[in-house]
Amino acid sequence: MKNRDIDLAALPRWPAAFNQVPKWVFEDADVFELELDRVFRGPLWHPVAHDAELPNVGDYKTIKIGRTPLLVIRGDDGQVRAFHNACTHRSTKLAMAFRGHSGDIECPYHRWVFDTRGQLRACPGEAEFPPDFKRADYNLAQLRCESFTGLWLVSLNANPPPLLEWMGDLAQPVRDALGTDGRLTLLGYQKVRYQSNWKVYIDNDAFHAPLLHAAFRMLRWQGGSGSQRRLPQGHMMILSELDAQPTDGGLLRDPSVIGYLGGDAPRNKSPGQAAGSSLLAFWPLTAIANHLDIFNIRYANPVGLDEVEVHYAYFAHADDAADLARHRLRQSSNMIGPSGFVSLEDATVFLRIQQALETEPGTTFFLKGWHEGADLARTKQNDEAPNALWWEHYRQVMSFERATS
Ligand code: FES
Ligand SMILES: [Fe+2]
Structure with missing residues (x-):
């Protein structure tokens, strides 16, 4: 859920004393919705996997950041990428296991097939799709994903700071x-x-x-x-x-x-x-x-x-x-x-x-x-x-x- 209207003014004020934290911050449902947006989708990086968890081509791991399910996979070119774990057709979740090994990834609903680099390779019934349909428009949604000493970090944000600057x-x-x-x-x-x-x-x-x-x-x-x-x-x-x-x-x-x-x-x-x-x-x-x-x-x-x-x-x-x-x-x-x-x-x-x-x-x-x-x-x-x-x-x-x- 994005951009939900939340009336911040309705919340009690944060205490004046620097060493106090209000209890409402742990139990208010609106605060949690706002956190998903401002913290978890904010301009920052989330560690999602280490190289040692994905040593071979086709190795993958699923993980969630906030409510967003991700598929982190080592492609056939050796590169680790992070995708939304969702078919680009009707949004069926693609990988269900926490961790596994895959060649091409097939969606069970209408059998679209994506390769380990997230590219759409096959879709049954394509001849009857609208004339302007292009497979390249339906590759898996890829996220910013960078490595630091083998640790892979992902950002859900379009404009995260440079990774090293953010790590400080x-x-x-x-x-x-x-x-x-x-x-x-x-x-x-x-x-x-x-x-x-x-x-x-x-x-x-x-x-x-x-x-x-x-x-x-x-x-x-x-x-x-x-x-x-x-x-x-x-x-x-x-x-x-x-x-x-x-x-x-x-x-x-x-x-x-x-x-x-x-x-x-x-x-x-x-x-x-x-x-x-x-x-x-x-x-x-x-x-x-x-x-x-x-x-x-x-x-x-x-x-x-x-x-x-x-x-x-x-x-x-x-x-x-x-x-x-x-x-x-x-x-x-x-x-x-x-x-x-x-x-x-x-x-x-x-x-x-x-x-x-x-x-x-x-x-x-x-x-x-x-x-x-x-x-x-x-x-x-x-x-x-x-x-x-x-x-x-x-x-x-x-x-x-x-x-x-
Ligand atoms: S939802 Fe994945 S192929 Fe239709
Ligand atoms: Fe402890």
């Missing part, structure tokens, strides 16, 4: 996170739907990490002297120190799951500190995570106002020994995946936030690390106040006016 200072950490050369091996996927608004999911702050999560206490997150950055484009970076030799305090039946084998994930090292963690979140919500030997991309997209779907894609570096690759997968899925003992705790809190929105006071608060004049672009590892800067970017993108007092 996120580019180098992402390159590091992807193993510098981007030569990855896909280990597998897990998918989950969190029962909350997508912004509750991405608002998961660094303050809570050792307070909610027993695992991050074992890894001595609280003692870390890492850092956070918030970039003008809305991206977030949380670079943290972890303890490479954690003690599980008898909580785990098999403590090796939190062990560190020294994989080549980027590490926020300081003297005496071997392990680390980085969370690199592209605006608005897909992230690359490295904790210990964990290495995943979390492709995320709202399903509706109060539901967000996350695809955890697990990777190893192409040069990893088999033991390390297996450890990465085991550690990733047991700690951070949908049934991971860290992420389960997050999922519960996301749901509990969504369930408690119709309450007073009508705002939420970012307190740790907040004071008037604070530089929220660069803060300590464990602060929550930098999230307020993400929200300021969001508020501006959405054109919500802040109250003056």
Whole structure:
């Protein structure tokens, strides 16, 4: 649904205090419609796949951005392209599988056939089509799609900024996170739907990490002297120190799951500190995570106002020994995946936030690390106040006016 009339003036004003966020922003259906337009179809880029997910000609992946279904496919010329996942005849969805391999793509409805470059190759009954019909007018609708160190990003917008300009200072950490050369091996996927608004999911702050999560206490997150950055484009970076030799305090039946084998994930090292963690979140919500030997991309997209779907894609570096690759997968899925003992705790809190929105006071608060004049672009590892800067970017993108007092 595009260009739906939404009366922004009917919404309460955004709070004057910089460190407060109104609860209506998580539960108003009109706000969600506006987000689909201003955020998800806005002038920005969405990560959709890594080369390692589409290694061969004809490999494809389907993914949604907002409500728009996409087909990302490696053509017979080796090039990855992103198309609307819709037949150009009567809009039948073409690929139904999450991931697969295809030669030409045939629509089941009237058997139009598209090649892996999106060109219409055959259409039954063509002789009786209008005389001005040209197949070339009905090729699949192609989107802007560019690669950064093997990561493919798509824009739904006609005029996105140049990719590198949009990534800004996120580019180098992402390159590091992807193993510098981007030569990855896909280990597998897990998918989950969190029962909350997508912004509750991405608002998961660094303050809570050792307070909610027993695992991050074992890894001595609280003692870390890492850092956070918030970039003008809305991206977030949380670079943290972890303890490479954690003690599980008898909580785990098999403590090796939190062990560190020294994989080549980027590490926020300081003297005496071997392990680390980085969370690199592209605006608005897909992230690359490295904790210990964990290495995943979390492709995320709202399903509706109060539901967000996350695809955890697990990777190893192409040069990893088999033991390390297996450890990465085991550690990733047991700690951070949908049934991971860290992420389960997050999922519960996301749901509990969504369930408690119709309450007073009508705002939420970012307190740790907040004071008037604070530089929220660069803060300590464990602060929550930098999230307020993400929200300021969001508020501006959405054109919500802040109250003056
Ligand atoms: S809708 Fe696809 S061939 Fe008619
Ligand atoms: Fe968390």
